[in-house]
Amino acid sequence: MTLTINGESRSLPEDPRISLLDYLRQGAGLTGTKKGCDHGQCGACTVLVNGVRINSCLTLAVMHDGDDITTIEGMGTPDDLSPMQAAFVKHDGYQCGYCTPGQICSAVAMLDEVAAGWPSDVTDDLNGKVELTGDEIRERMSGNLCRCGAYSNIVEAIQEAALETKTAGADA
Amino acid sequence: MSKTLEMNEPDTRNRLDDMAGRNVGAPMDRPDGPAKVAGAAPYAAEYVIDNVAEGVLVTAPFARGTITSIDERSITGMDGVIAVISDERLTARPAQGTANETPVQTPLSIAYFGQPFALVVAETFEQARNAAKALKFDYSADDPSEIPFDPEAVEAEENDATRQGDLDKAMADAAHSVDITYYTEGHASAAMEPHAAIAEWDGERLTVHASLQMPNYNITELADSLNLEEDNIRILSRYVGGGFGSKLGVSQETVAASIAAMKLGRPVRVVMSRQQVFQTVMRRSETKQRLRLAADKDGRLTGFGHEALVSNLPEEDFAEPVTQASAFLYPGKDRELLIEVARIHRMTAGSVRAPGEAVGMQTLEAAMDELAEKLELDPVELRLRNIPDEHPASGLPYSSRKMEEALKQGAEAFGWHSGPRKPRQKREGEWWIGTGMATAARIHNVGEAEARVTLNGDGTVLVETDMTDIGTGTYSILTQIAADMLGVEPAKVLVDLGDTNHPRGPGSGGSWGAASSGSSVFIACEAVRKAIAEKLGVEEADLELSGGTAKGGGQEKLLSELAGNEGIAKTGTFKPGDAQDDYAMASYGAFFSEVAVNRWTGEARVRRMLGAFGFGRVLNAKTARSQCIGGMTWCIGAALTESLLFDPVDGHVVNCDLAEYHVPVHRDVPHLDVLMIEERDPAASPIQAKGVGELGICGGAGAIANAIYNACGARLYEFPMTPDRIIAAMPED
Numbered sequence: 001m002t003l004t005i006n007g008e009s010r011s012l013p014e015d016p017r018i019s020l021l022d023y024l025r026q027g028a029g030l031t032g033t034k035k036g037c038d039h040g041q042c043g044a045c046t047v048l049v050n051g052v053r054i055n056s057c058l059t060l061a062v063m064h065d066g067d068d069i070t071t072i073e074g075m076g077t078p079d080d081l082s083p084m085q086a087a088f089v090k091h092d093g094y095q096c097g098y099c100t101p102g103q104i105c106s107a108v109a110m111l112d113e114v115a116a117g118w119p120s121d122v123t124d125d126l127n128g129k130v131e132l133t134g135d136e137i138r139e140r141m142s143g144n145l146c147r148c149g150a151y152s153n154i155v156e157a158i159q160e161a162a163l164e165t166k167t168a169g170a171d172a
Numbered sequence: 173m174s175k176t177l178e179m180n181e182p183d184t185r186n187r188l189d190d191m192a193g194r195n196v197g198a199p200m201d202r203p204d205g206p207a208k209v210a211g212a213a214p215y216a217a218e219y220v221i222d223n224v225a226e227g228v229l230v231t232a233p234f235a236r237g238t239i240t241s242i243d244e245r246s247i248t249g250m251d252g253v254i255a256v257i258s259d260e261r262l263t264a265r266p267a268q269g270t271a272n273e274t275p276v277q278t279p280l281s282i283a284y285f286g287q288p289f290a291l292v293v294a295e296t297f298e299q300a301r302n303a304a305k306a307l308k309f310d311y312s313a314d315d316p317s318e319i320p321f322d323p324e325a326v327e328a329e330e331n332d333a334t335r336q337g338d339l340d341k342a343m344a345d346a347a348h349s350v351d352i353t354y355y356t357e358g359h360a361s362a363a364m365e366p367h368a369a370i371a372e373w374d375g376e377r378l379t380v381h382a383s384l385q386m387p388n389y390n391i392t393e394l395a396d397s398l399n400l401e402e403d404n405i406r407i408l409s410r411y412v413g414g415g416f417g418s419k420l421g422v423s424q425e426t427v428a429a430s431i432a433a434m435k436l437g438r439p440v441r442v443v444m445s446r447q448q449v450f451q452t453v454m455r456r457s458e459t460k461q462r463l464r465l466a467a468d469k470d471g472r473l474t475g476f477g478h479e480a481l482v483s484n485l486p487e488e489d490f491a492e493p494v495t496q497a498s499a500f501l502y503p504g505k506d507r508e509l510l511i512e513v514a515r516i517h518r519m520t521a522g523s524v525r526a527p528g529e530a531v532g533m534q535t536l537e538a539a540m541d542e543l544a545e546k547l548e549l550d551p552v553e554l555r556l557r558n559i560p561d562e563h564p565a566s567g568l569p570y571s572s573r574k575m576e577e578a579l580k581q582g583a584e585a586f587g588w589h590s591g592p593r594k595p596r597q598k599r600e601g602e603w604w605i606g607t608g609m610a611t612a613a614r615i616h617n618v619g620e621a622e623a624r625v626t627l628n629g630d631g632t633v634l635v636e637t638d639m640t641d642i643g644t645g646t647y648s649i650l651t652q653i654a655a656d657m658l659g660v661e662p663a664k665v666l667v668d669l670g671d672t673n674h675p676r677g678p679g680s681g682g683s684w685g686a687a688s689s690g691s692s693v694f695i696a697c698e699a700v701r702k703a704i705a706e707k708l709g710v711e712e713a714d715l716e717l718s719g720g721t722a723k724g725g726g727q728e729k730l731l732s733e734l735a736g737n738e739g740i741a742k743t744g745t746f747k748p749g750d751a752q753d754d755y756a757m758a759s760y761g762a763f764f765s766e767v768a769v770n771r772w773t774g775e776a777r778v779r780r781m782l783g784a785f786g787f788g789r790v791l792n793a794k795t796a797r798s799q800c801i802g803g804m805t806w807c808i809g810a811a812l813t814e815s816l817l818f819d820p821v822d823g824h825v826v827n828c829d830l831a832e833y834h835v836p837v838h839r840d841v842p843h844l845d846v847l848m849i850e851e852r853d854p855a856a857s858p859i860q861a862k863g864v865g866e867l868g869i870c871g872g873a874g875a876i877a878n879a880i881y882n883a884c885g886a887r888l889y890e891f892p893m894t895p896d897r898i899i900a901a902m903p904e905d
Contacts, residue, residue, distance in 0.1 A: 017298040026297065031218035032211015034413070036364045037446040041830040044364055072211035081206060089205040092798045096643030097208030098364040098413030104209060134843065142837040145830060147364050147414050148643045149805025150798060151837075152844040 001065040005030065006074030016062050020054075021045045023061035024071060032072035032101045036145070043144035046102040046109075047071045053109035055143075072101035075108065084108050084161040093157035095148030103144045107158045110140045111165070132162055174743035175699035177691070179618070180750040182571070182854035188694070188789065189852075191656035192718035196649075196859075199794035200662060204411075204647040213411045216383040217368035217443050224370060225254055226297040227432050227442040228304040229288040229424060231451065235321070235517045235823035237313035239280040239289050246308035247292065252299030256307065257291040257432045264288070265520045266453055267393045267421025268490045269386065269681050274396040275421060276487060282311075283485055284519045285824040286451025291428040293440055321823045323458065323483040323514035331482075331491040331513045334499065334565055337506030339464060342475025346466035348546045349475075354463065354535040356891040357815030359456035360449075361524045362835055365413020367453060368443040369426040371433035378434065379406045382426045385415040386679025387638045391672045393422040398430055409670040412642040412680075417523035418453045419642070420681045450828035454522035455816055457482040457492040459531050463539035466504065471547045471557050476504030476564070478536065483514040484521040492521065496528035497613040497870065498536060500570075500756045503560035517823055523681065525806060526866035529614050534810060534891060537610035537874030541881065548592040551878070552583050555611050555762075563756040571755040571855035574786025575611065578762040578849055582784030583609070585847050586764035595885040596903075603768040605779075606883025610875035612761030612785060614867045616856055618748045619678030621688040625654055625696035626741040627704075631720050631732035633658055635667045635696075639677035639689040643802075644865050645795025649686055650693050652792060653859065657697030659717025660731065675743055683759070683863025686791060688746060691858045696744025703740045704731070746858065755855045759862045761785035763807070763872040767879035769886070774899030776880055778808050779842055783872065786849035788862035793848065796864050801844040803868020809836045810869070811876035812892050 001012040005028055013027050021038070024030045024047065033056060036044030040058040047056045048070040076082035081089070084104050094100040114136065119126045122139045130136065137155050146154065188196045207213040232239065244256040262279040264287050279289040292307055294300035320326045343349050369382040378400060384390045387407045395402045412419060425442040432440040444452070459480050466475030480494035495509040524530070544551040559575055562568065583590070588609065598605040623637035635654050641647045647667050655662040668674065677689040698712070705712040710724035717723075720731050734740075766780040783804050790796050813834035817826040827833045852860035873891060881887050886901035 015296065015298055017302070022297060025218070029220065030211070031214065034215075034365070035443075036366070037830050039446065039829060039831065041446075042364065072209075076210055078206035078210045078212050081209060085206075085209040088209045089201050092202070092205075092794045094205070094208055094643070095645075095795075095798055095802060096364065096412060096414040097204070097213055098215065100208050101211040135839075138838040138841070142839045145364065145835055145837060147362055147416070147835055148798075149802030149836070149841070151805060151841040152801045153798060155838070155843070 003064045003067050003069060005069045006071060012065060013061050016060060018061045019057050020059045020061045020064060021056040024056060030071050030073050034098050034101060036099065043106060044099050044102040046106040046144065048105055048109055053106050072105055075104060083164045087157040087161040091153045091157035091160065093150055093154040095150050099144060099146045103146065103154055106141060106144045111162055174745060175695050176745040176747060177695045177858055178747040178749040179752060182751055183858040184854045186852055186860060188656060188859055193656035193659060195652040195655045195662055197790050197793060200648055200652060200792055202645065202648045202795065203651055204641065215365055215411045215413050216381045217370065217441055219370055219381050221370055221372065221439045224439040224441050225293050225295060225436065226300045227291045227293045227429060227440050228300040229428060229442065229444065229448060230290040230292060230304050230307055231286045231288050231448060232282040234282065234313035235285040235316060236319045237282050237311055239282065240310045240312055242290055243308040247303040247306050250303045250306065252295035253303045254293045254295065255436060257293060257428065257435060259431050261397055261431055263397055263424050263427045266423035269417065269420030269523045270389050271421050272389050272392045274393055284517050285822065286519065288424045288452055291432055291442065293432050293436065316822045319823060320516045321818060321820060323481060323516055326514045326516060328481055328512035328514045332511040334507060334509040336565060339475045339477045339506045339508045342466040342506035343464055346474060347469040348543060349466045350539050350542045351464045352539050352542065352889065354461045354889050356459045356531045358458040359524050359814050360816055360833055361416035361418035361454060362833060363414030363416055363418055366444045366446055366449050367423050367425045369429040370439060370441040371429040372439040373433040377404045378430055380426060380430060381408045383412050383419055384409045384422065385412065385419045385640055385642055385681050387640065387670060387672045388676040388679055390422045394426060394430065397427045407672045409640050412640055415642040415680060416525040417527065420523055424452055446830060447828045450825055452519060454520055454524060455518065456524035457484065457521040459492060459494055461494060461535045463535060465539055465543050467543060467547065471549050471554050473502050473504040473558050475506040476502060477508040479510040481512050481514060483516045483518065485517065486515045488520060490522050493528035494532040496615055497533055499565060500563050500758060501613045502558045503564050507565060518818055526614060526869045529870035530810065533613060533871035534873035537871045538877045541608065541878040550590045550592065551609055552579055552588060552590060555579055568756045571757045572851055572853035573760055574849045574851050575760040578760055578784040578786055581847055581849065582762040582764055582782060586782045588764055593882060595882050602771050604771055604884035605768050606879045607766045608875045608878025608882050610763045610871040610878065612763055612867055612871040614683060614759050614863065614870045616757035616759060616862045617682045617684040618688045618752065618857060619684050620748065621677040621692035621746045622675035622743060623677065623689060623692040623696050624675050624741060624743045625693060625700055626739050627658060627700050627731060627735045628739045629732055629735045629737050631660065631664060633660055633665045635665065635693055636674040637677045637689055637692065638670060638672045638674045639685060640670045640680045642680045644680055644685065644799060645792055646685060648795050649690055649791040653690055653693050654697055657694060658700060660720055683865040687857040687861045687863060690791060690861060691746035692744045694859050695746055696742045699742035699744060700740050704734050707734050751855045757856055759787035759864065759867045761867055763875035765875045765879045767876055767883055769880055769884040769898060774895035774902060776812055776893060776898060778876060781842065782845040783868055784847040784849060785867055786851045787864040787867055788851050788853040788856050789860040790848050791861055796848060797846045799864045800846045800868040803866060804844050804872050805836050805841050806869040807872025807876060808840055810891060811873035815892050
């Protein structure tokens, strides 16, 4: 049984109790993914599984045979940041930095969901094109807690990154 | 070689304004930012250490009594189990901020529900977690009906009191007065990174990676807990995933990991579960507060009363200093300030972001709003009429104070409509819309701080101190101060923090870190400048450093050349002095908010919020602003959602996770506006800076409460103002 993490193939762990989160942090040594609550309540452990965001604490590693996982380490490096990562630095979309990898992974996948036309609680027209308003971002990012209270800056970072990647238009 | 500056008088030199670099104050990106956004910044639990064993704390399922025996054999056969650590040095509670001594130990004597009393160590986390759950133990628990859980049901002790004049008479004689009692519920810091430590013991020396705010105090606390010499301990806290008071003192996981590592002779990691963080770390006490405000016919305060009932465990010195800003903010010669503590068996009460003002200011500002209504006066005008000439109790002069500017500029930027106000004037669909404001105030603290600055032979600069960056921006501001003082680009400065082997600072807490450790770096740089000047044969004051070169006395030399192979290393020490006693010092501001309240459900949404703040020199406009918006976000939580709930029968925390304890989420927080007032406070520190980390939470929940009233006519006397409470207080249509 194998899974792919950031393009690299790895064997799954033997202990079936190991969450995907703990496997990433301990087994794969990818500690960029954070454990904040271990109960799917804070979003710090958000990663992409086959391009879709997921709380990695709520799923067991052994359930991911054949899956393609992207973690924050797969988004960019300190010397070569992705547009979303760079926007977080520019807008100070963090303070302590602990929720940040989860916010960034979540934001990247969230923009794809918007582009795919998935509606949210604040979308007026469930069948039309989703406009990436500030309220859409806030609603869709509400699973990612930030106790430092950087939300206002995080939304601005996401809006800038969205414009840069031309996923959608944005206004506050 | 070193330089010490004791702050005995205001420093009006404003030296940072004379430096050519102009980095201080600029909105520089954080140097630690790229590592944080790439997941490459290691937090305490994330260091790769060979052969590390995993520990899980075991906690008591009752509120008071004794653990009589622990059956180690109940788990010794389980997969991977290495040991059960039951040791009298285990700490039962976290240390209070700046305690500098071990917290309460006696781990088998239980004083609150969820108190840790043992550690299970295994090869893997999964094995340790499983075994910790299976561990059998016997206990003798007190009858819960005999354990005090309700602060109002026990006789409280007087903790702090100021009585001056005759407040009762002032109230009786007042043209207008209010006498209101408020309740605020307890808060959790709920930092995103759970408490974590990895301890290594080499038989003589202990090295601990831990998530701590104040290593300088924590090393003493840990040494005292373990009966070790401080010289044999090294604490590392390079990245801290939020603190907000919960990591001020050394807590149970760090001590437990250390004892286990020493006993087992191998490294041990202990990370608290989110539930354990809620159950065993600091809470902000719930409060009951009585506000009495007496005013003359023009709205000038003649009498001022603020009494608070808070709680803590037996033996804890800390009492939420609810009246801290009430002591100096507003006038009134007849005064009564009082704090009483009820001894109850909830977990330790301690510092949570802005202890005192966070809950004291929000009620005071709600009471001021009611007074303004009685006077038929604009609430901003009421505050402007109550800026005292001198400290109302001590008579001390104020240092720089931008309260008036914050009120006026904030009102203008927000679009505040001055004049008397009436509730229920604006409705959009099913939403009532209203606005409210409040003053912000937070006392200014400083502590002794040391830092070493080295100008290297390659022209780079190294800054070393054990000071921490808990998201506050320490890496940024120390970089900027050193860059400007030594005339190098910020990219040439490396700031190395969070290591007790470095010169010590006061750590992060009480908003004192930036002014204190920033000053120590400034002072060290002055000493480096003096050494450079001596090499050039000029006075330090005539030295001009910029772009990596030194000019003076008609000479120009590269800093790298002057530093030579050995470099120039100087230690700077900042000591609080007479200036701290000669002035009443605080940071000030004003909050303005617009809130929508649903007429059917009572749901309140903050639609707009602006804070105008004066906190001395702004060291980094980007990170300082972030501190402000962070505080304002906490105001939204304090006003609307956050409350620690305890079971009245057995005293356990009912909402001990992030699904049930409601910190604000993205959708709760609109775009936040911040206005930073230009200010230099020469009495506050040699860099003219004051604290900013907590100011943003001091009063803003009152602005939201006042906006709720202005929107829908519901006056509430309990925080948080949840929909059930609002709908119950809302007048019928």
